[in-house]
Amino acid sequence: MAAAQERSQSWNQSDEPEDQATVARRIRRLTSHLTPVPPSNGGGTALMAAEGCAGGKKAAAMAVDEAALSVYMRGKHRDIQEKVYEYFKARPDLQTPIEISKDDHRELCLKQLLGLVREAGIRPFRYVVEDPAKYFAVAEAVGGIDISLGIKMGVQYRYLCSNVQGLQTLATFDPMTDEFVIDTPNDGAIKWWIGNAAVHGKFATVFARLILPTHDTKGVTDMGVHAFVVPIRDLKTHGVLPGIEIHDCGHKVGLNGVDNGALRFRSVRIPRDNLLNRFGDVSRDGRYTSSLPTINKRFAATLGELVGGRVGLSYSSVGVLKIAATIAIRYSLLRQQFGPPKQPEISILDYQSQQHKLMPMLASAYAFHFATLHLVDKYSEMKKSHDDELAGDVHALSAGLKAYVTSYTAKSISVCREACGGHGYAAVNRFGSLRNDHDIFQTFEGDNTVLLQQVAGDLLKRYQEKFKGGTLSVTWNYLKVSMNTYLSQPNPVTARWESEDHLRDPQFQLDAFRYRTSRLLQSAAMRLRKHSKTLGSFSAWNRCLNHLLTLAESHIESVILAKFIGAVKSCPDEKSRAALKLVCDLYALDRIWKDIGTYRNVDYVAPNKAKAIHKLVDYLSFQVRNIAKELVNAFDLPDLITRAPIAMKSEAYSQYTQYVGF
Template structure:
């Protein structure tokens, strides 16, 4: 008995010492562990942000493009017959999407190709609003203007712009972008379609040499396209042998249907790819070519030209340079997908958060039910998603500005930056959004399953974003390869010990936090300091980069470069994700700091803290393995994530309102600002 009391006393004393140690190391005192105890629902937090004016935050987010988005919204509000119904067949959806596009251009006065060439930032903002109306419409317009139109104006020369630009703008020349083949998706250099030059007739002969070379998933091909930009291997007669010389992949304008009667032209075969998981307003088709002749002028010749006598010329010295320049001009598609994916995440977050704030379930014994958004589990699902919506928006906005700068300057360094950044952001944002759509559906229970509430349509339509413009796994490898290239250039010629020493010197600003005191610091002030957050993200990225380089060098000596890359592939994908998250956080910090309204800036800072700490907590194993974070600090980070979710919940209604999506465009009864249940009931006739 005495022994038991002594043991209990010793345990109590040990616990007291641990508590004092935690306080000494900076753990928070007075943390409210149960947000559900707050009464009334989120009242204190709403009080804290009572001065947060939605219009100020909305203006900061929309920048100078608020009016452009509102014009798109107003156009569809004034044309209810153009809004996409919940239930619609594939055939009807395709015709409606084409009708919507024509109405925007011919009645609404929209000039997408002009915007793409003169003001890319406005172009992407307009397309965000269009995507809110119907993702099929935005993708169909993207095929017409970003891909078909963009390939003509970016890969062609002035003669092509003079001949086609106006007709593309007005939809007199609807077109396709025929790059992907049945056997070749991301590996564009491997396409097999051929374009053989006939000197006698000064024409290119387009052929599909085998089944695998069939152009596949070509938007606008099944129904509406009259032209296609076809990517094919340029074959020129060789003076030295009977075998044509392969000059690599080039782009050609190929008519596929008659301008007069829309009939498929001789030598062209078109098939319908059929019903898809989503985006059934887009008419994807398959194309084959049998000795289709086109004039020499139909070669898009900005980076490579063929003279009448078959002589090849190019301003670039090699096939690899030409190919890189060609793909570099087409990077706008990735920019648009990253930006568009953010719009989908904002819409889904709005629906789920608004519904969760009115849906009541259970509560303390003998007291009224509480909103499900007051449950910590619901907050941990939705509040990091809301923070990510803002984080991704600022990163995508930065990407759009860099893209616009690239188009103006053609600076090689900016081109390289946009190429890697667009690949990483497109992959990271679309993957996160895809997962979040399922989380939103589940978070809204049975009502999230109703088609009218849009989670199913958004999830299905967005799903292909993970594959569009390059499979995400391939794109992340491009990011990793770019990081390793920079790493190699920086440390070229240095011994491993020297390299590691230099790396640590370069990392001095954030490796200093690995000292015993810093690794235990868990105060709110420290954890919510952007310097700590950025340093943590960058430390993880730098460590992953260095260890990836070491592993690749080790395996390459024994396995060769290809197998070494494959052996380290998961490591490299993690490296790319870590780098992109660092970029996103850096842009979030920059963005909230430039916000002039103090209440809006405070709200953005809270969101940024949640984004940063939730990501650190998700990857806490990495930081623990490197002794960057002690166990006590890890627990403090977890507590801060829970507290920040609670704080963001208190202003979540204002934060989603600031996205500026009108109820008429959101079109989900449970996602409306008011009257959710009344609107929902009316959908079944009550």
């Protein structure tokens, strides 16, 4: 109200009562916010305003073929996503309302999942086995409908019930009955936050320590962590089975369509055949066999099956980022506020500050898209080949991308909300639900801080192997070069090059990213070696922890940029390739600028070059702004997915004003 009064005073400085003409003029002015004035001369007003806000440089108009770019972006599984969208478009009764109770949301989510399988003919479990990339495409599409639905589908088809860190749950083999006895020995071993457990689940895959009786003085042998299928409810009555204790985790910050529960097992007996025996088996007489020789190798192989969850979260998180960015950018294109004296007001996306918030984010969404597509391809290859080296590569890459992408998306949703001002706070415009539902992605399938430590640990392992003459997998291959090239003394001439052609050269950008990672890796190894002598390995790691997290993030950014550059080169359509190159340059240079202190401290970038990078980032943001509409349209998200009235492709404000009662 205060803001409205303040603005009213700016239009009518007189204390005299307003006449009819003044009132009419004010009404027309207010209406212009709801019905944007179309730019004249092919967008000349917007361009003129952008020139003023972006420092006076002019950008040549870039034509973007939205359809061609969209085809390249969405790839071969576009059809299955369209099938999901068309089904829910035809079933408005299955679309999640803005306000819904926890219990109703759970039941609706179940109906959505059953309808998807039984009516639409989508078979997620079959895709997991036959074509993982197709499964992840479905997961992205249904997550756009309702993130709870995406998570419920993932849980439903993975039966996952896991607490592998410090696992205490026991599965003791009873040779007299040919059964395993599942026990929760103490409260610390209770299985928490198990999706579908509270209401709908009938089975769970339980990770437990396999205990076998022996005939020696030990009595029993611990064979390590294995997975068991455990029935938790009667298939006919749906009643909880004897020995199973289930508690509802209740109302959550988000994802209330998923019925999370906590499980305790009290001497629950299951047939021996319920052991998932891919990595280890028990015969009728209690003998254990495995193709993997040690408990550690079996544990690593078992955990490898969790990689799919991290791949899915990475991929789905990019989908959430696309939705949030689309809403914020479309609103910013439509919303007009202030401008030059006696001229029409301008789009708020013409303000440099708004471009600074949203254009690098849009570039990141594109970068993450191609990086996670690469991850999905590597995961699919791993599932077919069962190659140990590839499995290790995918494990580290999925951990790093999941941590990096989900953390970035979580922060970006809040930025998008703020960029839309008061309208971003309306529940109907989705930022609240997107933020709340996505927030747990930072914890699912491993806490992000822990996952980044895994990446750092793997980098250090590869670093040591380099000096032992070992081979490096493809993802880490640049480290071989880095020890010889990237860590050499910076060239004082190159450090001062500041031409636009040089700064937009993909080789310069990639070298800069990899140089930073290589320096961080080398210095981390030296620090750990130094502190380990006096503090021990655990305390040394803790002393260097922030350094190690930065190292992991730097490495993941190097991988993301490499995949983005590769995607630009592979794009067959010339116009789309030019647009992608522009977006890729913005992503790379924005990241370099955000960590310019690191480059300045080692004279990798001289002061004049740093200033040139900063100016170019602003200018590239302005250039991307000029094609922002086409770039978000190329995500090809139907109104069914964006849903926010301020993000509709047409008549956005009229829909919004109708919603609030005008």
